[in-house]
Amino acid sequence: MKSRSIAPMAVPAGVVGIVLLLVVPLPAALLDVLIAVNITASLVILLTSMYVKRPLDFSVFPSLILVFTLFRLGLNVASTRLVLRDGYAGQVIEAFGHFVIGGSLVIGLVIFLILVVIQFAVITNGAGRVAEVGARFTLDAMPGKQMAIDADLNSGLIDEDEARRRRADVAAEADFYGAMDGGSKFVKGDAIAGIIITVINLVGGFVIGMVQMGMSAGESLQRFSLLTIGDGLVTQIPALLLSVSTGIVVTRATAEGDMGTAAAKQLGQSRTALLISGGAAVALALLPGMPKLPFLLVGATLILVAQRVKAREQREADAAAATPAAAAVAAPSDTPEQLIEQMRVHTLEILLAPDLVDLVGTGPDQDLLARVRGLRRKTAMELGIVVPPVRTRDSVDLPRATYVVKIAGVEVGRGEAPAGYMLALGDDLSALPGTTVHEPVFGLPGKWVPSELRHAAEMSGATVVDRVSVLITHLGALITQNAARLLGREDVRVLTESVKKVNPSVVEELVPSLLSLGEVQRVLQGLLTEEVPIRDLGRIYEALALRAKLSTDPEGLVEAARGALGPALAAPYVQDGVLRVLTLDPALEQTLVESLRPGDGGTQLLVDPTRVEAVLHQLRAAVADAEGDGRTVVLVCAPVVRPALRRLVALGLPRLPVLSYAEVTGGGLTVETVGVVRGDHAIAA
Structure with a gap:
């Protein structure tokens, strides 16, 4: 049978076998095998927890805690049955009772109690607390992580499949820490059960040895106490390994590599710390009465490692210095080609104040270039045009925290993205520090709050957006508004x-x-x-x-x-299958048709300016009422007047779509009239 066929059956069969351990007597030889499996499997789990890069890579760990806790308790029951019945529980327990603790009851008790204290009072309590806090913080951070995923998806940085995978990871992370919070309780309960079982075995074995086997008090205590302590050590050592594994998994905070690699890299990052530690070890060796060789050996090793760190830092510094020098040597003098390139007007350009240059880094809040590439893909999918490459450069002429977007060398928008801050958007931001600002695309009220207050802002009901998302959203809106200028021959x-x-x-x-x-x-x-x-x-x-x-x-x-x-023209404005429209009064529409005149830029409306202002005023009021109710509206009119009316409406309401009757009919749309414009007043439908 193939291993893939065996794997689904292995764990259920193992759990059934564990249940049988509680009721079926085992021979001593089989118990030895199961004890060896317990110790070895616990060691495998410990080493696996050290080599995983993130906790979710070992998501089955909480279930393993429960299974192996039940396994150890089953072994405890089986070994207790053999110890109390036969006075013998296999060679493994015998070896732990005689060789490991030297046949001394006192030494065995002391070692056993030390292991229990280490596991119960130190490791298990600490791991349980970390898992509890991790579960709480993970749940609190879920809304912010979900919004960050949605922002990346909307900006085009990731596709729908990647967004689903990240959302699944967020949910799995919350489930994992919640399971670890409960799993740590199993480890703690196992430690308590181990103490109780050991006490029961000591008392029960002493009584059975004297009453049933006719031993003296000293013989009974010696024989059964050593077996009981050996049994306790056999089960407590795997329990300790599993407790350490629990602590390692819940305290992992990096996904850059396994634990050994990360520890070696981070402990060796400070040459000064290594030198001071090495010098301190050498100084301890010079104290009267101290052993010389151990401290000198440790001190010399630390000093040698510090020297290697120094050599590595020197190589990195030389390489960093050589790069600009090589670039300067390779750069030719100002040639006509270079001057032409420098004076060329770029189609799309982002200028950053010097304190915003960090936005083009590689961190989670410094991925501007990657997000721009994602925005270009998103724009291509939505508008059907290929946005030209975006040139990004710094400008010392800009105020602090300011960015500017230029199209063909002309500024089309600017905004702010202060370093160390995030934009909180919401209706009630009075509890947050800072001055009220307005989001550059939709004009929503917001405040720039320090990054460390992100959680507090989210708890107050605000939507928190990072600096790059603010800039990318603004850039996307400007590209959409100026798409016609970006489309070249x-x-x-x-x-x-x-x-x-x-x-x-x-x-x-x-x-x-x-x-x-x-x-x-x-x-x-x-x-x-x-x-x-x-x-x-x-x-x-x-x-x-x-x-x-x-x-x-x-x-x-x-x-x-x-x-x-x-x-397809009306589809973007449909809400819940309904297209809500504003219409023109027939008399007003007839007047507009009669006022049409041809012109160089297309047909024009020759209408009295007072009448035009009244129409625009009524449209503003109708649009404001609809937006106040969360509805999107469009203006519809006769096809012959649509182009001229669109140019007229754009003067006061550039974002109001103007469609013809032919464009809103067909396609199974349900059209609902929400207002009629008469030229002197507007009435709700």
Whole structure:
């Protein structure tokens, strides 16, 4: 039978065997084998706990504690039966009773009590306390960890599968420490049971030896006491190993390597500490009456290790100094090519104040470059454009804690991300220190609180966001708002070539026969201006090919592309299957249609400014009411007036979508009218 077939049956069969130990008498030879298995398995568990990199890698450990505790208790019962019945419990217990403790009852009792005190009063209590605190803190930290995972997923740094794996790890970590909190109680109970069983065996063996076996008091005490102490040592040593394993597992706080590697690396990081310790050991050897050789040997070893640490630090310093020097030697003088590169205007750029340079490190709060790469992937999946590489550099002209985002050399947004702080967002932040600020994307009230107060902020009901997440969220919003400016002619060529690979006929019909790349770029920019994704380029190009045979007017081409996308335009604004809309009063809509005039930038509305201000005022009020109830609304109108009305509305409400009637019908959408704009006042539907 293969090992994979045996493994699922091994533990259940072992547990059944443990139960049988409690009721079925065992021969002494079999008891010796089981005792050897107990000691060896406990040693394997101890060494495994030292080599795991994180506690979750040994997630079965709490269950093993229960199984091996029951196993030791079963061995106690089996050995007690043999000791009291036959006065003999196998060679292992005999050896521990005579060879290990020298046949001395007093020595055996002292060693046994010392082991019990070490296990019960020191290791088990400490491990239990650490497990209890770890379980409590892990549960308290779960909401923050979940939000961090959601932030990484939303920024595109991780995919859905990785997010699910991390959420499972968070839940498993909480379950593990909760199980360890209970598992440590098994170890403590095992220590107490060991003491009670030993006392019972001492008294019972003494009585049986005198009453049933006819021994004298001294013979009975000598024989059964040694066997009882040997039995106690045989079970307490594996129990001690398991207690140490429990302490090691619950106190692990690093996932960088196994315990031995981490200890060697961290104990050897301070040359001064090693030198002082070595000198102290040598000084102790010079004291009168002290043995010279042990202290001199230890002191010399520490000093030798300190010298090796010094040599390693010198090599690292030389390597660090050589890198800038080599770069300076390799750098040529200012050539025309270099000057041209330096004066080139970058499409997308992030400028950081000098105290924010740490954001481009490798720590959990210093992963700006990785998060930017994730944001580029996320933007490509949502908008259908490839965001150009983001140049990141520092600027001494910026105030402290300030960052600036530039597109084509022009600043489009700036914000703050002070070092050592996290942004707490919520409605009631009065209990938190700091000055109230507003989140740069949605304008939510918040406060920058010290990182060490993150737990307190979360407990007060605030949502805590790290500095990189704030910057990345702001950058993502700016990219979406300025996507049209980021789409260059070369980007359009690359996108067109990708469509040609899967749909060559539509591309050959459209470019360059009907439209040039520049005209296609202008249409795609018109879609991106209204945050319409251009991922479905095949359908967009088909609509452009049909429209371009009639007219190449840019506004008409954009509307044709929008018509091809259909219900996909309204889908982002649907909540619970319902699209909530604001409509225009028919009289107002007819007035707008009659005021349409052609212009160089498309159709324009020639409407009285007072009327325009009234319309915008009513739209603001209606949108504010809807957002106050947590609803998203769009403005719908006749297709002929939609482009001009969108440009008009953008002056006062740039984030309000404007759709035509054709774009909200079909697709199984349920449309609910939440307000009607009349031009002088708005009424709720």
